[in-house]
Amino acid sequence: MKLKMAIFELTGCGGCELTFIMLNEKLEDILELYDIAHFKMISSKEDLHKYDVAVVAGSVSTERDLKVLESARKKSRILLALGTCAVHGGPQSLILDEDLEGALAEIYGKKVPKEMKIFAGTPISEYVKVDVEIPGCPPESNDLFQALVDLAHGVVPYKWDYPVCLECKINETECVLVKRGIPCLGPITLGGCNAVCINLGIGCIGCRGPLPEDVNIPSEYEILKSLGISEKTIKRKLRMFSKRVSLNDHEKNLYK
Amino acid sequence: MTMRKISISELSRVEGIGSVEIFINGKKVRDVRVKLIEGLRFLELIPRGLLYKEVPGIVSRICAICYASHAIASSMALEKALSIKVDRRDKMLRELLLYGELLESHALHVYFLIAPDIYDELDFIELYKKDKSLVKEGFMLVKLGNMLREIIGGRPIHGLNIIPGGFVKRPSADSIDKVLEITENIVESSLILERMLKCYPEAGPMEGSVAIATGDHYLYGNRLITSTGKESKNYRVILEEQTEEYSHAKSALHSGRPAVVGAISRVLLKEKFLSREARELLNSIEHDQKYITYNVICQGAEIVEALERILSILKELSKLNVETHIEEPYPKKFSGEGFGYIEAPRGVLVHHYLVEDLILSKANIITPTAINQKSMERAVHNHVETLIFNKGSLNENDVISCAEQIIRAFDPCISCSVHVCFIK
Numbered sequence: 001m002k003l004k005m006a007i008f009e010l011t012g013c014g015g016c017e018l019t020f021i022m023l024n025e026k027l028e029d030i031l032e033l034y035d036i037a038h039f040k041m042i043s044s045k046e047d048l049h050k051y052d053v054a055v056v057a058g059s060v061s062t063e064r065d066l067k068v069l070e071s072a073r074k075k076s077r078i079l080l081a082l083g084t085c086a087v088h089g090g091p092q093s094l095i096l097d098e099d100l101e102g103a104l105a106e107i108y109g110k111k112v113p114k115e116m117k118i119f120a121g122t123p124i125s126e127y128v129k130v131d132v133e134i135p136g137c138p139p140e141s142n143d144l145f146q147a148l149v150d151l152a153h154g155v156v157p158y159k160w161d162y163p164v165c166l167e168c169k170i171n172e173t174e175c176v177l178v179k180r181g182i183p184c185l186g187p188i189t190l191g192g193c194n195a196v197c198i199n200l201g202i203g204c205i206g207c208r209g210p211l212p213e214d215v216n217i218p219s220e221y222e223i224l225k226s227l228g229i230s231e232k233t234i235k236r237k238l239r240m241f242s243k244r245v246s247l248n249d250h251e252k253n254l255y256k
Numbered sequence: 257m258t259m260r261k262i263s264i265s266e267l268s269r270v271e272g273i274g275s276v277e278i279f280i281n282g283k284k285v286r287d288v289r290v291k292l293i294e295g296l297r298f299l300e301l302i303p304r305g306l307l308y309k310e311v312p313g314i315v316s317r318i319c320a321i322c323y324a325s326h327a328i329a330s331s332m333a334l335e336k337a338l339s340i341k342v343d344r345r346d347k348m349l350r351e352l353l354l355y356g357e358l359l360e361s362h363a364l365h366v367y368f369l370i371a372p373d374i375y376d377e378l379d380f381i382e383l384y385k386k387d388k389s390l391v392k393e394g395f396m397l398v399k400l401g402n403m404l405r406e407i408i409g410g411r412p413i414h415g416l417n418i419i420p421g422g423f424v425k426r427p428s429a430d431s432i433d434k435v436l437e438i439t440e441n442i443v444e445s446s447l448i449l450e451r452m453l454k455c456y457p458e459a460g461p462m463e464g465s466v467a468i469a470t471g472d473h474y475l476y477g478n479r480l481i482t483s484t485g486k487e488s489k490n491y492r493v494i495l496e497e498q499t500e501e502y503s504h505a506k507s508a509l510h511s512g513r514p515a516v517v518g519a520i521s522r523v524l525l526k527e528k529f530l531s532r533e534a535r536e537l538l539n540s541i542e543h544d545q546k547y548i549t550y551n552v553i554c555q556g557a558e559i560v561e562a563l564e565r566i567l568s569i570l571k572e573l574s575k576l577n578v579e580t581h582i583e584e585p586y587p588k589k590f591s592g593e594g595f596g597y598i599e600a601p602r603g604v605l606v607h608h609y610l611v612e613d614l615i616l617s618k619a620n621i622i623t624p625t626a627i628n629q630k631s632m633e634r635a636v637h638n639h640v641e642t643l644i645f646n647k648g649s650l651n652e653n654d655v656i657s658c659a660e661q662i663i664r665a666f667d668p669c670i671s672c673s674v675h676v677c678f679i680k
Contacts (some may be wrong), residue, residue: 022402091298
């Protein structure tokens with residue numbers, strides 16, 4: 001018997017959903033294991049019963065997002081958070097609850113939309129229990145493929161736990177941060193991307209979010225400061241993709 | 257007579273989250289509301305305070321399907337603001353990348369989102385069970401587009417290789433040759449595309465909408481042009497902002513009328529740029545230009561166009577000595593203001609920046625779907641009124657399915673649209 005999978009879109013750029021479609025030939029293997037019961041972006045099917053696996057992409061940014069997330073949790077056995085927006089909040093999570101009013105006024109002026117409640121972008125784990133997390137902006141297509149195959153076979157999916165730095169060591173890439181003074185968030189960012197940006201010669205911007213534990217933010221902060229970058233810019237860089245990066249002091253108005 | 261309301265709570269087979277409400281009173285449609293209700297991403301506010309060259313890699317997060325268009329529009333605006341020069345080879349690579357993205361985005365739309373409408377299936381997965389060849393053709397084209405996004409943009413989605421002045425690194429000669437070989441094979445094969453598009457029905461009359469495109473080149477330009485004969489280097493002369501309390505995207509009008517951008521507007525306003533092959537496809541399909549569904553036929557022609565252009569640019573590049581290393585381009589000015597206009601796959605995309613001491617201080621981004629919002633409402637309005645006129649009575653399911661098909665034909669990208677921010 002095939003398992004039933006549903007894919008839900010909250011607020012994001014569509015890249016996580018696209019990563020799923022771009023499994024290309026491998027999508028055939030996934031369709032051997034799963035029936036896709038619900039996936040609005042590509043299907044007009046509406047099966048809103050129980051699912052074995054619910055994949056949720058995007059951050060909780062509206063009342064509608066929260067409703068969809070809560071219903072996905074209730075109806076599924078395993079809930080998988082796909083991508084940095086779902087796992088960490090994504091770039092939109094730079095705007096905090098306390099910033100929301102000012103940010104909305106800046107965008108819309110006096111005529112703010114009233115269709116539904118607008119939230120500051122939030123990782124889904126702040127609202128529901130999440131069973132599997134695959135971060136990345138976009139997530140690596142192999143990670144998604146392997147996790148879906150593992151779940152179908154009752155195996156707990158592999159969890160990356162080392163920084164991007166380690167990948168540069170394996171690739172024997174000269175450190176851009178220390179040797180060339182290029183701002184790089186590699187030391188605090190979760191690996192698994194094969195340091196794709198550093199291979200090009202640019203610093204890591206932290207799109208996979210911070211390491212799950214033992215992450216030394218103050219040290220990264222000091223290194224960036226020694227490169228002559230302003231405090232505000234550093235904070236914004238550190239918080240660009242993840243609400244889970246704690247900066248210890250008040251983080252309000254980072255967008256201003 | 258009482259007012260009747262027909263609603264679609266969430267549109268399917270479109271990118272992002274949107275809903276529709278149609279208000280009918282007797283034989284008249286009173287109002288149509290297309291509500292783009294995806295949450296906000298604040299991507300005009302977030303990159304403020306960043307060093308200019310970090311901006312394209314962040315704003316490209318607006319949309320995964322057309323990330324390179326965003327990154328290039330962003331880079332072009334910054335180049336104008338800071339007087340940064342772009343090498344001829346990098347201009348060629350940019351054009352190649354834009355055609356690759358056009359191919360990827362259109363193939364995704366035509367083969368995976370529209371084809372199920374043509375063959376009366378719920379999705380491409382069901383379609384695949386009946387006809388493998390069509391879906392495989394779609395994957396083949398999407399893959400080629402993504403390969404170009406990977407080797408030139410740095411990654412298939414959200415690559416960081418695109419910067420003001422060109423690229424961090426150019427693709428290797430090997431990777432160019434490899435893609436050239438794949439492109440040659442595809443161009444030589446015969447596509448099912450034309451046969452499929454001949455079966456696509458007309459719907460959604462576009463009366464009253466103004467087509468808008470960029471001038472000068474097919475996929476970019478320094479000015480905007482319209483079907484009413486206006487043109488300007490300043491997008492604010494062509495596009496006027498409008499806010500609706502029911503939608504998270506601001507919409508744009510031209511001289512008080514709904515505007516339409518995308519493949520249909522490019523073909524109507526810039527057909528002379530198209531290759532013989534693309535024009536042949538257009539001529540072989542009888543489809544009235546006054547319907548928005550013609551947009552999909554134009555996307556088909558642009559798929560053919562993209563393949564031809566990709567092939568010729570790759571051939572030219574493979575003859576040139578394109579060394580991968582590039583000297584980092586330096587700005588001549590530290591502060592300034594600049595516009596960047598690109599034809600993203602879905603139409604005119606505007607990035608407008610203010611830079612002070614190399615740091616971004618203000619950003620303003622207008623996306624194609626936000627511009628199309630009012631035309632979507634207009635097309636659904638006209639179509640439903642014709643339905644009532646022809647049939648006398650209305651079946652709710654008919655209205656819903658045709659309204660969905662009409663909106664789908666615009667190829668809306670709602671993720672993109674909710675970032676519109678006109679800063680005065």
